Amino acid sequence: MTPALLAITCLTIATLSYISVCAASPFGDCRKCRGMGYQLKTDRRGRIKRGRDCRRCRTTGKRIRAGRWLYNRLARTYRAGTR
Numbered sequence: 001m002t003p004a005l006l007a008i009t010c011l012t013i014a015t016l017s018y019i020s021v022c023a024a025s026p027f028g029d030c031r032k033c034r035g036m037g038y039q040l041k042t043d044r045r046g047r048i049k050r051g052r053d054c055r056r057c058r059t060t061g062k063r064i065r066a067g068r069w070l071y072n073r074l075a076r077t078y079r080a081g082t083r
Contacts, residue, residue, distance in 0.1 A: 022067035030057035037061040 001009075029035030037059040039051035053059040064072075 018067055022065050022071065026065060026068040027062040028065050030054060030061055030063045032056045033061060035061040 030037075033039055033054035033056070036054075037057065038053050041049050041051035043049055054061070057063050
């Protein structure tokens with residue numbers, strides 16, 4: 001197998017697996033709060049306390065994946081154009 005064919009095969013497998021992940025689970029954990037919905041803080045004594053609510057995910061702990069966001073955008077454009 002040539003290196004170019006091997007690279008194309010690997011990229012195709014990676015793309016198809018990401019598409020299946022986006023279809024099965026369109027929401028992933030928020031990268032800022034790591035899926036908790038808020039930041040963890042420590043007080044002066046070193047005890048862990050609940051911090052402020054995460055503004056990026058609005059305290060849900062979940063964010064829409066980039067592939068799913070792109071699919072939703074394309075589907076919305078297609079629906080708007082066919083009316």
